[in-house]
Amino acid sequence: MELLTRARKAEIIKDVKEKFVKSQGVFVTSFKGFTVAESNEIRKLIREKGGEFRVIKNTLIRIASENTDFKPINDYIEGPTALVFAYQDPVEIAKVLNDFVKKHPSLQIKGFVIQGKGYKPEYIEDLVKLPPREVLLAQVLGTIQAPVSNFVGVLAAIIRNFLYVLKAIEEKKAKGE
The missing domain is CATH 1.20.5 (Single alpha-helices involved in coiled-coils or other helix-helix interfaces)
Known part of the structure; x- marks a missing residue:
């Protein structure tokens, strides 16, 4: 595993903070047993809907979310974590994630934050029903x-x-x- 230098960590934190600022919503996922093919597939599907799938160390996520609307994200961070940034319509990203999770149980949604409010994974069904x-x-x-x-x-x-x-x-x- 790559050891991150202090400068590299600061760079990642700055990058993630910028992604939070640009995002309409952020989804927290867990990916135990996730294959490279599944990873590539979900990245492509999310990119097509104006989002980004990114694996980031939990401590760096916690630091980057400080003083942002996405601080509630920390309630859902545990174990191997990937964030899905929704730069455009979070409902479209939620639909992609919801469909993908049903076919690929190795990816799980732990929670999401939209407009500064955190939601448990059960609420994704309500979100995907929105037009x-x-x-x-x-x-x-x-x-x-x-x-x-x-x-x-x-x-x-x-x-x-x-x-x-x-x-x-x-x-x-x-x-x-």
């Missing part, structure tokens, strides 16, 4: 727009009805009544 981020944003926007468009519709109806009344008065006067 993609763009769909959620569209739903929120639709909810915000609904009252405004309803209000505009009501105003338009009032104006339209007023114009119908004016038109009726005009037609009545034109007939000489």
Whole structure:
């Protein structure tokens, strides 16, 4: 096993801290009995979804997570640990991990942190049921727009009805009544 120099450890800590800053979410995994082929496969799948799979020493993870939103990650670190950084949509990464774990039990999800809050592995099922981020944003926007468009519709109806009344008065006067 490679002995890390103090300078190399500092470099890794700085690198991991930067990854925390860039991440939307981080998943903690355990990989006992994990093969090289499985490792390569999961790395590729995660990279395709805008993430990164990285094996890092637990002590370095603990140091790097200090003073970040990902400090709760320390609750899930034990034994051989790999972090999965979700740089884009954490839901997409969760789906990849969840599917992979079902087929490859040598990889286990120990927990994850999203927006500074830690979650136990049981919650991954709830996370993967969420629609993609763009769909959620569209739903929120639709909810915000609904009252405004309803209000505009009501105003338009009032104006339209007023114009119908004016038109009726005009037609009545034109007939000489």
